[in-house]
Amino acid sequence: METPSLFKRCFGEGxxxxxxxxxGPGTAAFNGIITANNNESTTLADIGVISFAFAIIVMAMIYSIGRLTGCHINPAVTIALASTxxxxxKxxxxxxxxxxxxxxxxxxxxxxxxxxxGVLIGNLGATVLAPSTGYIQGIFIEAIAAFIxxxxxxxxxxxxxxxKDWGGLVIGLTVGGIIMMTAGPTGASFNPARTFGPYVVDSLLGGNINWVQFPVYVIGPIMGAVAAAVLYKYIYSSEKLPLIKENSHKEIGK
Structure with missing residues (x-):
C-alpha cells in the first residue's frame, strides 16, 4: 500500500x-452559555458531558483519519513520537x-x-488557569495529563x-477521564493546538484571553508527552520496540 503524501497527511491532521x-471546546463554550444564562455554576455533571464530547470526537478521528495521518491531532504527541x-x-x-x-x-x-x-460568553471553550492554580502548578498539571x-x-x-482495533476506544476514554480530573485547575488542554485555536479566534473577535498563560499549555504538554514516550521506550527497551519507518504512520490520537 502506497504511503499517502505529506500534504495529504497534513491536510488530514488539519x-x-x-x-x-x-x-470539544465547542461543547465547553455551549455549556458556558447555558450556565451564564441560567446564572448557575459549572457542575461535575457539566464537566462529565464535556469530557464525553472530547472522548467521542477523539475516538471518531482515530477511526476515520488514523490510517491516513496517524491521528496525532496534538503537537505534544507529534513531538513525543519524534523524540523516540x-x-x-523532518x-x-x-x-x-x-x-x-x-x-x-x-x-x-x-x-x-x-x-x-460563543466568543463573549462561552469564550470558545478556551482553557484558563483557575484563580487558585499557580503558573508552575498549571504546567505541572498539564504535564501530568499529557504524560497519562x-x-x-x-x-x-x-x-x-x-x-488490534482497541486503540481508538481506549485513547478516547482516557482523554475523557483526564479531562474529568484536570478541568478544574487548568481547563484540561494537554494539547497546544486545542488551546491555540480558541485563543487566536477569541483575540480576533474581542474575547477575553490572557496570552501570558499560553506557555503553560505548550511547555506542560510537551514535557509530559516526551517524558511518557521516553519512559515507555526505556521500560520496553530490552524487547526492542520497533521504530516506525520514516514514511510510515501509526494510528494515534488526541
Whole structure:
C-alpha cells in the first residue's frame, strides 16, 4: 500500500484537529452559555458531558483519519513520537502547522454555530488557569495529563504488540477521564493546538484571553508527552520496540 503524501497527511491532521476543537471546546463554550444564562455554576455533571464530547470526537478521528495521518491531532504527541524515533523529525514542522491551523479553523467553526455568544460568553471553550492554580502548578498539571495520555498511546497504539482495533476506544476514554480530573485547575488542554485555536479566534473577535498563560499549555504538554514516550521506550527497551519507518504512520490520537 502506497504511503499517502505529506500534504495529504497534513491536510488530514488539519481536519482532525479542526473537528476536535469544534466538538470539544465547542461543547465547553455551549455549556458556558447555558450556565451564564441560567446564572448557575459549572457542575461535575457539566464537566462529565464535556469530557464525553472530547472522548467521542477523539475516538471518531482515530477511526476515520488514523490510517491516513496517524491521528496525532496534538503537537505534544507529534513531538513525543519524534523524540523516540517513531516519527520523522523532518515532518514535525508541517504536522504542527497543520494542527494549529486546524485548531484555528475549528474555533471559527464554534463561532459559526454559537455566534458571538460563543466568543463573549462561552469564550470558545478556551482553557484558563483557575484563580487558585499557580503558573508552575498549571504546567505541572498539564504535564501530568499529557504524560497519562502519551503513555497510553504508546501502549495501545504505537507498540506493535498492542491488541488490534482497541486503540481508538481506549485513547478516547482516557482523554475523557483526564479531562474529568484536570478541568478544574487548568481547563484540561494537554494539547497546544486545542488551546491555540480558541485563543487566536477569541483575540480576533474581542474575547477575553490572557496570552501570558499560553506557555503553560505548550511547555506542560510537551514535557509530559516526551517524558511518557521516553519512559515507555526505556521500560520496553530490552524487547526492542520497533521504530516506525520514516514514511510510515501509526494510528494515534488526541
Amino acid at each position: 481536519i482532525g484537529t479542526a473537528l476536535l476543537v469544534l466538538i 524515533g517513531h516519527f520523522p523529525w 515532518e514535525v514542522g508541517p504536522y504542527l502547522l497543520a494542527q494549529c491551523v486546524g485548531g484555528t479553523i475549528g474555533a471559527f467553526g464554534i463561532v459559526s454555530v454559537l455566534g458571538m455568544d 495520555l502519551m503513555f497510553v498511546i504508546m501502549g495501545v497504539a504505537v507498540d506493535s504488540r498492542a491488541p
